Amino acid sequence: MSDDHGQDHPKHELSYYAKRIYAMRDLLVEKGVITEKDIQCQIEYQEARTPANGAHLVAKAWVDPAFKARFIADAKAACAEIGIDATALNEFVVLENTPQVRHMVVCTLCSCYPRPILGRPPDWYKSFNYRQRSVSDPRGVMREFGLELADDVEVRVHDSTADIRYIVMPLRPAGTEGWSEADLAKLVTRDSMIGVMDALPMLPD
Amino acid sequence: MARGHHDVGGLPGAGAIEVTEHPLSDWEILADAVNQALGARGIKRTDEMRRAREEMDSAAYRDMTYYERWIASIEAILIEKNILSKAEIDQKLAAFESKWGEP
Amino acid sequence: MGRAVTAAAGRFKTGDRVKVKFEDRPGHLRTPWYIRGKSGWIERVYGDFLNPELLAFGKDGLPKKTLYLVAFDYSEVFGKSQGPKDKVLVDIYDHWLDALA
Numbered sequence: 001m002s003d004d005h006g007q008d009h010p011k012h013e014l015s016y017y018a019k020r021i022y023a024m025r026d027l028l029v030e031k032g033v034i035t036e037k038d039i040q041c042q043i044e045y046q047e048a049r050t051p052a053n054g055a056h057l058v059a060k061a062w063v064d065p066a067f068k069a070r071f072i073a074d075a076k077a078a079c080a081e082i083g084i085d086a087t088a089l090n091e092f093v094v095l096e097n098t099p100q101v102r103h104m105v106v107c108t109l110c111s112c113y114p115r116p117i118l119g120r121p122p123d124w125y126k127s128f129n130y131r132q133r134s135v136s137d138p139r140g141v142m143r144e145f146g147l148e149l150a151d152d153v154e155v156r157v158h159d160s161t162a163d164i165r166y167i168v169m170p171l172r173p174a175g176t177e178g179w180s181e182a183d184l185a186k187l188v189t190r191d192s193m194i195g196v197m198d199a200l201p202m203l204p205d
Numbered sequence: 206m207a208r209g210h211h212d213v214g215g216l217p218g219a220g221a222i223e224v225t226e227h228p229l230s231d232w233e234i235l236a237d238a239v240n241q242a243l244g245a246r247g248i249k250r251t252d253e254m255r256r257a258r259e260e261m262d263s264a265a266y267r268d269m270t271y272y273e274r275w276i277a278s279i280e281a282i283l284i285e286k287n288i289l290s291k292a293e294i295d296q297k298l299a300a301f302e303s304k305w306g307e308p
Numbered sequence: 309m310g311r312a313v314t315a316a317a318g319r320f321k322t323g324d325r326v327k328v329k330f331e332d333r334p335g336h337l338r339t340p341w342y343i344r345g346k347s348g349w350i351e352r353v354y355g356d357f358l359n360p361e362l363l364a365f366g367k368d369g370l371p372k373k374t375l376y377l378v379a380f381d382y383s384e385v386f387g388k389s390q391g392p393k394d395k396v397l398v399d400i401y402d403h404w405l406d407a408l409a
Contacts, residue, residue: 012305017273018232020280023297025239027289034242042238042245091354108214108340110255111271120237123226126271132219135342135396136386144222154393155382159214161338162375162399163357207332208341215342215386256336256364286366 049119051190053084054167057117058193059185062172072096075167079117088116090163095195097171101154104142104195105166106134114165118190125194135159145197168195173202210263211255233272240275249282257281317356318374318402324350325408326378328400336364339404343396347408348380351397359401374402 014022028034057075060082061068071078075094079086086092092114095103107113108131113121124130134141138157139149149155158166170192176184187200229237243249257278258266266274283289320326330345331337338360353376358369382394 017276038242042241129219132216136215252363
């Protein structure tokens with residue numbers, strides 16, 4: 001019975017539910033319902049998925065107008081083009097920000113998120129506060145993340161209630177003409193692809 | 206009928222968005238992986254898991270952490286599908302307790 | 309904008325004005341409470357998908373239902389907004405929508 005990655009706790013200190021998943025895992029493997037290899041593969045699959053995938057897609061779309069058009073028209077195919085495995089997604093839709101329009105994504109009913117591209121969502125995305133407020137107070141949420149928008153900008157909040165998974169393509173920051181894709185990708189934060197903030201205005205330290 | 210406890214969009218009284226993140230514990234990573242593995246094997250669907258969480262006790266739903274809710278719904282669905290029984294999970298847990306014990 | 313994901317057998321096309329049904333029944337419902345009874349328009353037709361209300365109970369999810377991206381003025385859903393152009397957009401299935409003239 002191997003232990004997996006992540007923070008270790010002395011087993012006897014684990015909460016009721018934490019112990020329960022170990023019990024279920026053992027039983028499921030003993031009964032052949034799933035295998036240890038299944039579990040290990042899922043852990044590795046999940047670890048390989050990070051916001052860097054999304055940043056790569058966005059940066060490429062910023063520099064290459066033809067790729068951008070393909071990304072918007074068929075995001076799954078665009079992922080495959082650059083070696084990102086989006087097959088687990090039923091469907092994947094790009095929401096393009098403009099100076100006049102900002103998008104924001106939430107799943108008010110649970111925590112739907114484009115995990116096969118971006119990895120696990122942040123804790124705050126799954127929180128009751130975000131799920132409650134994002135639809136009714138999107139500008140307030142953006143303000144907390146440092147984004148203040150003029151009244152005449154259109155804010156479009158998407159509630160992912162079905163199998164469509166959304167990614168926001170943030171605006172390319174001003175003054176980045178001639179930048180490499182790699183440097184541009186560093187400006188594309190996970191939070192900018194959820195839509196609560198714009199891309200970074202300058203390279204992080 | 207009434208609004209489900211999961212159906213929280215637009216409810217008043219929400220506070221500031223807390224942005225600190227906690228690194229995942231072993232058991233949370235395991236819960237995630239078991240959930241995905243069960244899905245990959247066609248044992249259960251995400252829709253069933255969501256429904257199980259909607260059927261939970263409402264106070265528990267709010268009090269439990271994210272992955273605790275996942276574990277509770279995994280258990281509920283496995284029992285519902287007669288893949289595991291509550292008795293054998295309890296038994297396995299008791300065996301753990303006696304093995305792990307207190308230091 | 310955007311292509312339909314799959315063939316769509318539903319009743320609505322892009323631009324149609326619709327009203328979300330105010331239903332309240334047991335089961336696994338993916339139409340959020342805050343949008344029930346609200347009026348908006350079809351922004352995009354996503355195509356036909358297995359019905360989650362049935363999948364949630366171990367059924368095969370057939371017949372498929374057409375899924376739409378439905379847009380609502382923020383003011384219609386939550387009242388006055390700081391941004392008069394602001395919108396709320398929800399993915400809603402055909403059987404939850406009624407046509408509006």
